[in-house]
Amino acid sequence: xxFFVFLAIVVSLWYVMxxxxxxxxxxxxxxxxxxxxxxxxxxxxxxATDTIVCVRCGAYVPADHPTACExxxxxxxxxx
Numbered sequence: 001x002x003f004f005v006f007l008a009i010v011v012s013l014w015y016v017m018x019x020x021x022x023x024x025x026x027x028x029x030x031x032x033x034x035x036x037x038x039x040x041x042x043x044x045x046x047x048a049t050d051t052i053v054c055v056r057c058g059a060y061v062p063a064d065h066p067t068a069c070e071x072x073x074x075x076x077x078x079x080x
Contacts, residue, residue, distance in 0.1 A: 050063040056073055066076040 051060040052063045052066060053060055054066075054069065055075060057069055057071055059069055061067055061076065068074040068076045
């Protein structure tokens with residue numbers, strides 16, 4: 001009788017350990033997927049750029065390469 005109780009305890013412990021291992025594997029998989037998703041999202045995010053305002057028409061243009069609007073008195077080089 002003691003043998004069967006011992007065997008039941010061993011089998012129960014084996015199932016509990018197996019359950020914990022599966023839970024840990026699933027947690028790692030979810031963490032890996034979420035970090036991959038975060039990396040992809042970070043790559044898709046548009047980069048912010050500084051802008052300046054045109055004194056003639058009030059349009060905001062990129063500061064590193066301003067482009068002219070359709071107005072003839074535009075202060076920026078290009079079309080104007």
